[in-house]
Amino acid sequence: xxxxxxxxxxxxxxxxxxxxxxxxxxxxxxxxxxxxxxxxxxxxxxxxxxxxxxxxxxxxxxxxxxxxxxxxxxxxxxxxxxxxxxxxxxxxxxxxxxxxxxxxxxxxxxxxxxxxxxxxxxxxxxxxxxxxxxxxxxxxxxxxxxxxxxxxxxxxxxxxxxxxxxxxxxxxxxxxxxxxxxxxxxxxxxxxxxxxxxxxxxxxxxxxxxxxxxxxxxxxxxxxxxxxxxxxxxxxxxxxxxxxxxxxxxxxxxxxxxxxxxxxxxxxxxxxxxxxxxxxxxxxxxxxxxxxxxxxxxxxxxxxxxxxxxxxxxxxxxxxxxxxxxxxxxxxxxxxxxxxxxxxxxxxxxxxxxxxxxxxxxxxxxxxxxxxxxxxxxxxxxxxxxxxxxxxxxxxxxxxxxxxxxxxxxxxxxxxxxxxxxxxxxxxxxxxxxxxxxxxxxxxxxxxxxxxxxxxxxxxxxxxxxxxxxxxxxxxxxxxxxxxxxxxxxxxxxxxxxxxxxxxxxxxxxxxxxxxxxxxxxxxxxxxxxxxxxxxxxxxxxxxxxxxxxxxxxxxxxxxxxxxxxxxxxxxxxxxxxxxxxxxxxxxxxxxxxxxxxxxxxxxxxxxxxxxxxxxxxxxxxxxxxxx
Amino acid sequence: xxxxxxxxxxxxxxxxxxxxxxxxxxxxxxxxxxxxxxxxxxxxxxxxxxxxxxxxxxxxxxxxxxxxxxxxxxxxxxxxxxxxxxxxxxxxxxxxxxxxxxxxxxxxxxxxxxxxxxxxxxxxxxxxxxxxxxxxxxxxxxxxxxxxx
Numbered sequence: 067x068x069x070x071x072x073x074x075x076x077x078x079x080x081x082x083x084x085x086x087x088x089x090x091x092x093x094x095x096x097x098x099x100x101x102x103x104x105x106x107x108x109x110x111x112x113x114x115x116x117x118x119x120x121x122x123x124x125x126x127x128x129x130x131x132x133x134x135x136x137x138x139x140x141x142x143x144x145x146x147x148x149x150x151x152x153x154x155x156x157x158x159x160x161x162x163x164x165x166x167x168x169x170x171x172x173x174x175x176x177x178x179x180x181x182x183x184x185x186x187x188x189x190x191x192x193x194x195x196x197x198x199x200x201x202x203x204x205x206x207x208x209x210x211x212x213x214x215x216x217x218x219x220x221x222x223x224x225x226x227x228x229x230x231x232x233x234x235x236x237x238x239x240x241x242x243x244x245x246x247x248x249x250x251x252x253x254x255x256x257x258x259x260x261x262x263x264x265x266x267x268x269x270x271x272x273x274x275x276x277x278x279x280x281x282x283x284x285x286x287x288x289x290x291x292x293x294x295x296x297x298x299x300x301x302x303x304x305x306x307x308x309x310x311x312x313x314x315x316x317x318x319x320x321x322x323x324x325x326x327x328x329x330x331x332x333x334x335x336x337x338x339x340x341x342x343x344x345x346x347x348x349x350x351x352x353x354x355x356x357x358x359x360x361x362x363x364x365x366x367x368x369x370x371x372x373x374x375x376x377x378x379x380x381x382x383x384x385x386x387x388x389x390x391x392x393x394x395x396x397x398x399x400x401x402x403x404x405x406x407x408x409x410x411x412x413x414x415x416x417x418x419x420x421x422x423x424x425x426x427x428x429x430x431x432x433x434x435x436x437x438x439x440x441x442x443x444x445x446x447x448x449x450x451x452x453x454x455x456x457x458x459x460x461x462x463x464x465x466x467x468x469x470x471x472x473x474x475x476x477x478x479x480x481x482x483x484x485x486x487x488x489x490x491x492x493x494x495x496x497x498x499x500x501x502x503x504x505x506x507x508x509x510x511x512x513x514x515x516x517x518x519x520x521x522x523x524x525x526x527x528x529x530x531x532x533x534x535x536x537x538x539x540x541x542x543x544x545x546x547x548x549x550x551x552x553x554x555x556x557x558x559x560x561x562x563x564x565x566x567x568x569x570x571x572x573x574x575x576x577x578x579x580x581x582x583x584x585x586x587x588x589x590x591x592x593x594x595x596x597x598x599x600x601x602x603x604x605x606x607x608x609x610x611x612x613x614x615x616x617x618x619x620x621x622x623x624x625x626x627x628x629x630x631x632x633x634x635x636x637x638x639x640x641x642x643x644x645x646x647x648x649x650x651x652x653x654x655x656x657x658x659x660x661x662x663x664x665x666x667x668x669x670x671x672x673x674x675x676x677x678x679x680x681x682x683x684x685x686x687x688x689x690x691x692x693x694x
Numbered sequence: 695x696x697x698x699x700x701x702x703x704x705x706x707x708x709x710x711x712x713x714x715x716x717x718x719x720x721x722x723x724x725x726x727x728x729x730x731x732x733x734x735x736x737x738x739x740x741x742x743x744x745x746x747x748x749x750x751x752x753x754x755x756x757x758x759x760x761x762x763x764x765x766x767x768x769x770x771x772x773x774x775x776x777x778x779x780x781x782x783x784x785x786x787x788x789x790x791x792x793x794x795x796x797x798x799x800x801x802x803x804x805x806x807x808x809x810x811x812x813x814x815x816x817x818x819x820x821x822x823x824x825x826x827x828x829x830x831x832x833x834x835x836x837x838x839x840x841x842x843x
Contacts, residue, residue: 437748437774437777438744438748438778439741439744439745439748439778439781440777440778440781442740442741442744443724443725443782446728446737446741447724450728483770483773510776510777510780531777531780531781532721532777532780532781532783532788533781534721534724535724535727
């Protein structure tokens with residue numbers, strides 16, 4: 067038990083009186099102190115008359131300290147009480163500064179009674195102390211419980227954020243894996259292609275020596291120059307492979323996803339209603355994260371730990387403006403697409419020459435076509451029109467050729483559906499290094515959607531398949547007008563056409579404002595803008611599509627956002643499933659703007675001289691327009 | 695049957711060889727015009743015979759794909775042969791290839807979706823028979839045409 071009792075027992079030794087009480091009594095017996103401390107007038111109390119003297123001279127003598135407060139505490143322990151005089155009995159008889167203490171058993175005439183004065187029981191004393199402490203901490207409890215509530219809310223917020231992040235991470239990982247798969251597949255494709263090219267080069271070299279026929283010479287001569295360049299091409303191809311900026315794209319993809327995920331996860335309706343693309347000033351951009359946080363800040367004043375969430379939200383808000391461009395980049399087949407920066411044509415060659423439609427420089431045309439028959443006929447047409455011609459058998463070969471000989475090709479005819487790499491993806495890639503070269507899609511799939519895709523990804527025009535000589539040459543003259551010796555001579559052109567009477571003049575002039583090009587082009591570009599505006603609204607759906615990243619054809623999550631990007635959304639899509647890129651409505655939605663019956667879809671539409679040439683003449687994109 | 699006209703063909707659209715309704719003569723004549731000499735028809739002949747190889751290869755692949763019930767591949771092959779046959783003006787073959795392409799894409803001829811894969815496959819089976827016969831027909835016509843040159 068408390069030390070006091072032990073001390074009392076040790077010192078008491080026979081009597082129960084306390085050392086302190088005895089000392090106190092002994093001190094009062096000394097008359098020398100009567101000026102300072104003495105018995106009260108009644109003898110039932112004692113009075114400290116001069117506090118200061120008592121503390122300085124008497125206390126040290128009798129109690130070995132000089133602390134009056136200690137002395138009073140000690141008195142209290144023995145249940146002495148200070149006598150208060152200011153209530154009914156008026157002024158103290160001993161002076162205002164006197165301290166009078168009293169204990170019922172402590173009397174001047176009852177020295178024998180000292181033993182009855184004992185320390186108060188320790189338990190009550192302790193309980194009292196505890197009571198005092200409670201009194202103090204009641205306020206603290208309030209504060210603490212407030213803090214606790216705030217903290218709990220904070221924890222809940224953190225948990226929600228955490229779950230969002232976990233979800234996001236899961237999606238990220240899926241997406242990364244998916245992208246890696248894509249990249250691996252593409253790498254494989256590339257390698258296959260390089261190998262194939264190697265073989266093809268070998269074969270061409272072999273084939274060149276036996277010497278084919280006269281009809282083949284133009285091809286052969288082109289292949290010759292091609293062959294001599296091939297190691298360079300292949301090297302470049304490998305360089306491209308090595309420099310694939312996969313991580314870059316993936317990172318930004320993921321970044322964008324995280325933003326949208328939070329928008330979606332946060333509160334769909336707020337994501338839908340607030341202008342995400344507005345200035346990043348943000349007030350209502352993400353109420354879910356934001357307003358509760360503000361509340362939290364008030365709640366958590368004792369702790370003040372909103373740190374870690376606030377910057378978090380701000381970060382995402384800052385990301386918003388960068389979101390869309392990233393998206394666009396991510397859609398390209400591994401690289402950025404700078405279509406909008408297209409400029410006008412290659413510089414003119416103005417000198418005159420006889421015997422050729424061209425001026426001082428003959429154009430070199432790259433014909434990208436996987437079908438031997440088509441490519442041979444096409445290259446023959448072109449060669450007869452005095453063009454240099456080279457052939458690529460698929461999109462990748464085309465990309466490699468263009469990379470190997472930048473600014474070498476003046477115009478590219480590009481098939482769309484090809485093995486390895488489709489024409490749209492190839493175009494997008496070529497646009498990176500050759501923003502200006504006219505690229506003309508050759509396709510029989512002409513519907514609005516496809517055309518928008520083609521134009522969006524940098525094609526300038528469309529040549530309907532099966533192409534005809536006049537159709538092809540019309541495109542040449544239109545897009546290589548600067549190469550022509552006499553650009554506006556329609557009469558000469560007409561004479562070039564066996565079916566001249568029926569064929570449309572190939573010059574762009576009369577049709578440049580009414581043709582196909584305009585409509586799909588503007589549709590495509592406005593589509594792009596519209597898309598940026600509306601994407602946040604669609605984001606729930608978009609993110610939903612990310613949850614199923616398993617299907618290769620829907621490689622890029624961006625695919626789901628705008629059908630206009632369909633074809634080019636991912637290069638691999640067309641490669642893997644050519645059919646997947648086509649719209650079901652294929653035949654029914656034939657180009658309303660064309661104002662021409664779609665020859666390919668009409669069973670007897672094979673009258674080349676009627677249908678296709680006319681259509682072809684209308685199928686171009688005004689070049690100036692694209693520059694905007 | 696067209697062989698007797700071949701000496702008159704040329705740049706004049708009024709004097710094109712008659713190769714029957716399976717071949718669009720305007721288209722085909724464009725190929726013929728590419729020949730440097732109408733006597734040996736070096737270019738057009740190599741194109742046409744090249745196409746024969748290509749078509750036969752494609753038919754084989756189509757048979758294989760049909761066995762494997764691979765509609766995607768059939769779609770692709772149909773598209774492929776459609777392109778070259780159309781370029782030569784082989785109208786019937788081209789039309790049939792287009793049908794195969796469409797069926798392979800799980801569509802009806804009018805472009806509406808057809809979910810029944812078995813139906814698509816059986817349609818392709820039928821169309822493949824047809825296109826082979828049509829091809830054999832034009833092959834004979836063209837061989838006659840070039841061999842008699």
